[in-house]
Amino acid sequence: MKKSLFYSLSAIFFLLPGVLLMLKSVTPVWKWGEAFSFTFTLRGWETFLMDDRIFHALFLSILIALAATFINLAIGMISGKALSHQNFKGKSLIETLLLLPLFLPVMAAALGLHITMIRLGLANTWFGVVLVHLVPTVPYTIKVMKAGYDRLGGGMLEQAQMLGAKPLYIFRTVELPLLMPSIRSAVFLTVTISMSQYVLTAVIGGGSVITLPIIYYPFLQSVDDTVMAAFSTAFALLPIIAVGAVEIVSKLIRANGLVLNRGVK
Amino acid sequence: MKWRPNNKILYPLIPALLFLLFVLYSLVMSFVESVRGPDGWTFEYYRSLFEEKRLYASISYSFFVTFISVSLSLLIGWGIVRSCHSFIEKSVGKWMVWIPMLFPHFVWGYFVLLLLGQSGIVSSALFQLGWLESREDFPILVQDRSGFGIIITYLWKEIPFVLLMLLPVYAQLPKQYGEVIQVLGGSRRHVFSTIEWPWVKPVLVEVLLILTVFIFTAYEVPALLGSSYPQMTAVLAYDWFYGISWDERSYAFALLFLIALVMGLLSLVSFILLNRKRWLISKSQHQR
Numbered sequence: 001m002k003k004s005l006f007y008s009l010s011a012i013f014f015l016l017p018g019v020l021l022m023l024k025s026v027t028p029v030w031k032w033g034e035a036f037s038f039t040f041t042l043r044g045w046e047t048f049l050m051d052d053r054i055f056h057a058l059f060l061s062i063l064i065a066l067a068a069t070f071i072n073l074a075i076g077m078i079s080g081k082a083l084s085h086q087n088f089k090g091k092s093l094i095e096t097l098l099l100l101p102l103f104l105p106v107m108a109a110a111l112g113l114h115i116t117m118i119r120l121g122l123a124n125t126w127f128g129v130v131l132v133h134l135v136p137t138v139p140y141t142i143k144v145m146k147a148g149y150d151r152l153g154g155g156m157l158e159q160a161q162m163l164g165a166k167p168l169y170i171f172r173t174v175e176l177p178l179l180m181p182s183i184r185s186a187v188f189l190t191v192t193i194s195m196s197q198y199v200l201t202a203v204i205g206g207g208s209v210i211t212l213p214i215i216y217y218p219f220l221q222s223v224d225d226t227v228m229a230a231f232s233t234a235f236a237l238l239p240i241i242a243v244g245a246v247e248i249v250s251k252l253i254r255a256n257g258l259v260l261n262r263g264v265k
Numbered sequence: 266m267k268w269r270p271n272n273k274i275l276y277p278l279i280p281a282l283l284f285l286l287f288v289l290y291s292l293v294m295s296f297v298e299s300v301r302g303p304d305g306w307t308f309e310y311y312r313s314l315f316e317e318k319r320l321y322a323s324i325s326y327s328f329f330v331t332f333i334s335v336s337l338s339l340l341i342g343w344g345i346v347r348s349c350h351s352f353i354e355k356s357v358g359k360w361m362v363w364i365p366m367l368f369p370h371f372v373w374g375y376f377v378l379l380l381l382g383q384s385g386i387v388s389s390a391l392f393q394l395g396w397l398e399s400r401e402d403f404p405i406l407v408q409d410r411s412g413f414g415i416i417i418t419y420l421w422k423e424i425p426f427v428l429l430m431l432l433p434v435y436a437q438l439p440k441q442y443g444e445v446i447q448v449l450g451g452s453r454r455h456v457f458s459t460i461e462w463p464w465v466k467p468v469l470v471e472v473l474l475i476l477t478v479f480i481f482t483a484y485e486v487p488a489l490l491g492s493s494y495p496q497m498t499a500v501l502a503y504d505w506f507y508g509i510s511w512d513e514r515s516y517a518f519a520l521l522f523l524i525a526l527v528m529g530l531l532s533l534v535s536f537i538l539l540n541r542k543r544w545l546i547s548k549s550q551h552q553r
Contacts, residue, residue, distance in 0.1 A: 002348060002349060003349075003352055006345070006349045006352075006353070006358060007357075007358060010358055010361040010362060011361065013421065014361040014362060014364045014365055014425065015361050015364060017364070017365070017373075017376055017380075017421075018364045018365075018367075018368075020376075020380075020386075021376060024379070030386065030389065032384040032388070032389045032392070032400060033389055033392045033393065033400070034389075034393075035393060036386075036389075036390075074280065075280040075281055075284060078277045078280055078281075079277060079278050079280060079281035081277065082277035082278050083278075086277075088275075092540055094278065094281075094282075096533070096536045096537075096540065097285055098281055098284075098285060099471075099536075100285075100288075100529065100532060100533070101285075101288045102474075102475050102478075103474045103475065103478050103528050103529065103531075103532035104288070104292070104478060104525045104528055104529055105478060105481070105482035105499070105521055105524050105525055105528070106482075107482055107484060107499055107502060107503075107521055108291070108292060108295050108482075108521035108522060108524070108525045109288055109291040109292065109295075110291075111295055111298070111502075111506060111517060111518060111521060112290075112291035112292055112293070112294035112295030112296075112298065112518075113290075113291045113294065115294065115298065116290075116294060131287075134284065134287075135287075135288055135291070138281075138284050142281060192366065192367065192369070195369055196369035196370055196371070196485070198371060198484065198485045198488075199484040199485065199499065199503065203506070213369065213371065213485075216371060216372075216375075217371075217488070217489070220375060220489070225379060228375060228379075229379075232368070232372045232375060232376065235367075235368055235369055235372050236364075236367040236368050236372075239367060240367070
């Protein structure tokens with residue numbers, strides 16, 4: 001009873017909106033008061049993909065999101081490991097402080113950085129935007145990676161070390177494969193959050209870094225619902241594609257023939 | 266001193282500490298910008314900021330929208346997790362919860378507009394069914410002054426967030442203690458107060474703080490679904506930042522810095538209060 005209630009409600013409130021947006025992107029515009037038409041059309045997607053501005057924005061958004069993800073993973077894995085496997089004075093304070101950016105208005109950070117970014121020549125550049133996108137993402141990544149290292153435990157790494165494996169080899173054979181669930185979540189979160197930033201990109205990018213969110217707002221006024229729905233659906237596809245890409249990259253870095261892959265998920 | 270031998274441990278924390286410094290620097294700079302006048306330092310902008318009518322309208326409006334959105338998403342989300350966590354983990358249900366998380370907030374805002382706007386899908390469907398005489402009969406739900414559209418969008422996006430934050434907590438709840446309490450004759454209230462609440466409280470506080478500051482100061486959704494007056498704080502700050510006069514630019518910095526200060530202190534205090542008890546729990550948790 002409870003189960004079927006939960007399933008029907010989440011089908012209506014979570015699944016249906018996604019399905020509806022996708023459906024809307026391949027059907028003609030529904031004029032108010034006229035019967036909904038379900039004639040299949042690719043016009044929305046064609047307009048979306050043929051637009052030069054969108055193509056550039058798509059490329060730039062992916063570049064920014066991937067760069068932010070890379071920096072996030074580097075910071076998150078290095079400090080997550082230290083926070084999980086080391087004990088030192090003031091550890092819980094540092095952990096709390098590292099979460100603090102989540103409890104502050106990101107816009108304050110963006111406005112505060114604006115003048116410094118101009119002085120450093122980073123304002124209006126894609127890398128400046130990457131830096132400001134770190135503010136809402138790094139705390140999550142550190143948290144996720146710390147939890148990952150908590151689950152991994154220190155024993156496995158110590159054993160590899162005792163058997164004479166070099167740090168890089170340990171990373172490829174033990175850490176990377178066993179941390180994949182955490183890495184997946186971190187990548188997903190970072191890409192989704194980076195793709196959701198309008199105001200941070202607008203302030204630091206200053207109108208010359210045109211990402212997908214930046215053109216989403218003016219598009220809303222100028223194009224019809226079919227194109228808008230295609231545009232909207234694309235946002236949801238990007239994090240999924242990013243996780244897939246990271247999966248492939250990690251397969252390449254990982255050492256082959258792992259014993260660890262058996263038994264341990 | 267113990268500092269020296271510990272130095273090695275600190276090296277891996279350098280990137281994270283640099284990041285903290287970066288965030289701290291940005292806040293210091295927004296304070297500096299808020300007190301820098303044409304002829305030196307001044308708190309004049311703070312004084313005249315508090316004489317702005319738009320500020321009070323914006324603060325009370327943002328507070329109203331934030332309070333409703335945060336409390337409802339927490340209550341509903343927590344309620345769902347409490348009654349359904351046993352089967353959501355490891356099921357298709359969990360995948361469905363992820364769907365709204367995939368979309369940025371402004372895309373969800375557009376979806377709410379598409380669905381509930383006066384010329385939206387629901388309004389059109391009701392007309393076709395003959396339940397509406399004209400478009401104007403449909404109530405103005407989005408881009409309205411009461412903030413209904415904004416609240417709906419936030420609820421729709423944040424309830425899944427609450428679910429996904431709380432599910433792991435309930436999955437890790439030490440159920441055997443519950444059995445112990447039952448065997449020893451404790452009531453359900455005992456189970457709640459000795460097991461469930463201490464585990465859930467830190468996460469609830471964390472989610473509460475994240476959602477409060479996010480909704481109070483987010484620009485994307487109110488820019489899309491809000492009306493021109495009153496404005497949410499971020500929209501007002503954005504207007505001021507790109508305003509014509511220097512004064513208004515300083516107001517934007519002052520307003521955001523004040524919110525950052527209040528929220529920062531509030532979260533620090535709540536974490537210090539929580540941590541006292543939390544490390545007792547986490548200590549036993551690590552020594553598995």
